[in-house]
Amino acid sequence: MxxxxxxxxxxxxxxxxxxxxxxxxxxxxxxxxxxxxxxxxxxxxxxxxxxxxxxxxxxxxxxxxxxxxxxxxxxxxxxxxxxxxxxxxxxxxxxxxxxxxxxxxxxxxxxxxxxxxxxxxxxxxxxxxxxxxxxxxxxxxxxxxxxxxxxxxxxxxxxxxxxxxAGIGHWVEPAPLGGGRYLTMGEAGQPVEALQSMLALYGYGIEVNGVFNGATATVVTAFQRHFRPQRVDGVADVSTIDTLHRLLAALPQFRKGQNSAAG
Missing domain, CATH: 3.40.80.10 (Peptidoglycan recognition protein-like)
Known part of the structure; x- marks a missing residue:
């Protein structure tokens, strides 16, 4: 060529x-x-x-x-x-x-x-x-x-x-910043595993191991930079997690599954 x-x-x-x-x-x-x-x-x-x-x-x-x-x-x-x-x-x-x-x-x-x-x-x-x-x-x-x-x-x-x-890209309005429970460096357990699983399901390259390590913070930062740009700090606060959850729920494959279950 x-x-x-x-x-x-x-x-x-x-x-x-x-x-x-x-x-x-x-x-x-x-x-x-x-x-x-x-x-x-x-x-x-x-x-x-x-x-x-x-x-x-x-x-x-x-x-x-x-x-x-x-x-x-x-x-x-x-x-x-x-x-x-x-x-x-x-x-x-x-x-x-x-x-x-x-x-x-x-x-x-x-x-x-x-x-x-x-x-x-x-x-x-x-x-x-x-x-x-x-x-x-x-x-x-x-x-x-x-x-x-x-x-x-x-x-x-x-x-x-x-x-x-303009009809380009996948987007939901980011959840407003606020207080509440958040996940950050050093935490471990099922909530961290759930966060990692959602990020992986959306498409990000992340290991699902239940440990909020530096690699997880890096991916959360990337997610925020695109989908919740009001604060880009690598901390998975309520706003970040809610925005991620609604993005996943709005994907056609998940809407289809929800509609089938409802029917």
Missing amino acids: NASLFDPDYADAVLRASPSFDERRDGKAADILLLHYTGLRDGASAEDWLCDPQSSVSCHYIVHEDGRVVQMVAEAARAWHAGVSVWQGETDINSHSIGIEIVNGGHDHGMPDFPEKQIDAVIALARDIVGRNAIAPARVLAHSDVAPGRKADPGEKFPWARFAA
């Missing part, structure tokens, strides 16, 4: 081909949309890096702050953007995903807000991708979801609720 020989999959994209790609493995098709921030100071540097053969990284698309969309890898090909990652037991996320890099300095550069024009462009692109590839809402993910601890993008300022309102 020649990097320079493909037409844009998205009509509003311009092409700048990256040499860093290969074929999706074992006949896998894209069923995940993975969102990133670039984490560099400016979009030009990020785009150059993603197209530099020395970097060995790439992404299917980059969306600049002014809304410009650049496609670097054909959607049919396997871009190198996810790195070491896991979701629902699958470790080759690159073969399963289409990746969008969103120009933003990220946590290392003050976590700036995403401009409106940029978010509008990402929504339009994402809607087109999920429609053409039949990607389920719960498979629209953050890089931090599939690589907790290692990655934090696109970060807690990313407007997931706005995407859900």
Whole structure:
């Protein structure tokens, strides 16, 4: 597959081909949309890096702050953007995903807000991708979801609720912050095991061992960053657990089971 020989999959994209790609493995098709921030100071540097053969990284698309969309890898090909990652037991996320890099300095550069024009462009692109590839809402993910601890993008300022309102992604309104029982480092027992089981059922890579250890706190942090961004601290408070429970209950497979039981 020649990097320079493909037409844009998205009509509003311009092409700048990256040499860093290969074929999706074992006949896998894209069923995940993975969102990133670039984490560099400016979009030009990020785009150059993603197209530099020395970097060995790439992404299917980059969306600049002014809304410009650049496609670097054909959607049919396997871009190198996810790195070491896991979701629902699958470790080759690159073969399963289409990746969008969103120009933003990220946590290392003050976590700036995403401009409106940029978010509008990402929504339009994402809607087109999920429609053409039949990607389920719960498979629209953050890089931090599939690589907790290692990655934090696109970060807690990313407007997931706005995407859900546009029909992209799986979302419930986060439960309000408050008091009550919480789970944190050093605790053990059935409540911790139940929390880990729910996180694993949703898709996170987590060992279900009943011990609230550093790995569990890392996954809770990733969950909060996406689904309960008002406070990202790795503590499984009532708000976090309730939000997770309602996300699971809203998944089609669980709604179907509930409706069958009710009938």
